[in-house]
Amino acid sequence: DGGITQSPKYLFRKEGQNVTLSCEQNLNHDAMYWYRQDPGQGLRLIYYSQIVNDFQKGDIAEGYSVSREKKESFPLTVTSAQKNPTAFYLCATNKRKGTEQYFGPGTRLTVT
Amino acid sequence: GESVGLHLPTLSVQEGDNSIINCAYSNSASDYFIWYKQESGKGPQFIIDIRSNMDKRQGQRVTVLLNKTVKHLSLQIAATQPGDSAVYFCAENMGDAGGTSYGKLTFGQGTILTVHP
Numbered sequence: 001d002g003g004i005t006q007s008p009k010y011l012f013r014k015e016g017q018n019v020t021l022s023c024e025q026n027l028n029h030d031a032m033y034w035y036r037q038d039p040g041q042g043l044r045l046i047y048y049s050q051i052v053n054d055f056q057k058g059d060i061a062e063g064y065s066v067s068r069e070k071k072e073s074f075p076l077t078v079t080s081a082q083k084n085p086t087a088f089y090l091c092a093t094n095k096r097k098g099t100e101q102y103f104g105p106g107t108r109l110t111v112t
Numbered sequence: 113g114e115s116v117g118l119h120l121p122t123l124s125v126q127e128g129d130n131s132i133i134n135c136a137y138s139n140s141a142s143d144y145f146i147w148y149k150q151e152s153g154k155g156p157q158f159i160i161d162i163r164s165n166m167d168k169r170q171g172q173r174v175t176v177l178l179n180k181t182v183k184h185l186s187l188q189i190a191a192t193q194p195g196d197s198a199v200y201f202c203a204e205n206m207g208d209a210g211g212t213s214y215g216k217l218t219f220g221q222g223t224i225l226t227v228h229p
Contacts, residue, residue: 004155042201042219043156058216090155100146101217103155 003027004104006091011109013085021076021107023091032074033092033101036060043090049074078109085111124226131192133223135185135202144205146217147176147187149198156201159187189225197227 005024013019023032031050035043045058049068063082068074078085088108092101125131137145143164148156162169162176162185169176175188185202203217 040222042221043203043217044219045216048216092155100158100161102158103148106153106155108153 004091004093004102006089006104006107009105009107011107013109013111015111016080017111018077018079019085019109019111021078021089021091021109023074023076023104024072025074025091025093025104026072027093027095027102028071029093029095029102030071031094031096032068033094034058034064034066034074034076035090035092037088037090037106046076046089078111085109121221122224122226124228125192127192127194127227127229129192131187131189131196131225131227133187133189133200133202133225135187135220137183137185137202137204139204139206139218140180140183141206142204145176145178145185146203146205147174147185148201148203149196150201150222151198159200192225192227194227194229197225199224 007022033048034046036046037043044060046060046064047055047058047066049055052068052071055066055068063079065077086109088106090106091104094101123131146161147159149159150156160171160174160176162178167178173190177186189196199222201219201222203219205217
């Protein structure tokens with residue numbers, strides 16, 4: 001069953017704690033992306049990776065970190081430096097530039 | 113910076129009507145455009161895409177029109193059904209300026225489509 005898996009679906013954390021969101025894909029896509037979505041808003045790019053062991057900052061990378069040790073996995077860590085971490089986080093992949101991105105089901109993170 | 117935006121934040125239609133959702137973009141270097149549908153609490157779902165060397169593309173019940181002269185993109189949904197109710201996003205992919213824009217999409221704010229039975 002091919003696709004993108006994000007876990008967990010809902011995540012709750014206390015302020016000041018780091019938290020890591022999981023994204024796994026078995027589509028054999030080279031590129032992976034992390035987006036953040038706030039209520040009533042569009043998607044904003046946090047980080048993206050075109051190839052294993054390489055990644056670039058997106059438009060709102062401050063307070064976040066990523067790694068790409070395997071083609072299938074692109075975990076996102078929301079650090080305590082992120083001022084407003086409560087949001088819906090979406091992972092996406094695509095095969096190459098200029099093709100559609102496929103999205104995972106998302107993780108809703110709530111920090112109190 | 114340049115951005116993608118939508119003319120109408122909400123659209124209400126009757127079941128069976130045709131729907132048109134509009135999107136304005138300002139980056140003339142964009143070479144690829146996508147429409148996504150997002151249902152509440154879920155990830156966006158690909159609907160249709162179009163490249164800048166085309167002005168029209170049709171799918172099943174959907175048509176995307178691209179007008180590069182006025183930098184305008186539209187999504188037409190024929191015979192709209194209650195299951196089409198969702199938020200619709202347009203997104204653009206800039207051209208390969210400096211090779212740094214691999215796959216990067218810029219999303220608009222979204223239009224809420226509500227279909228009444």
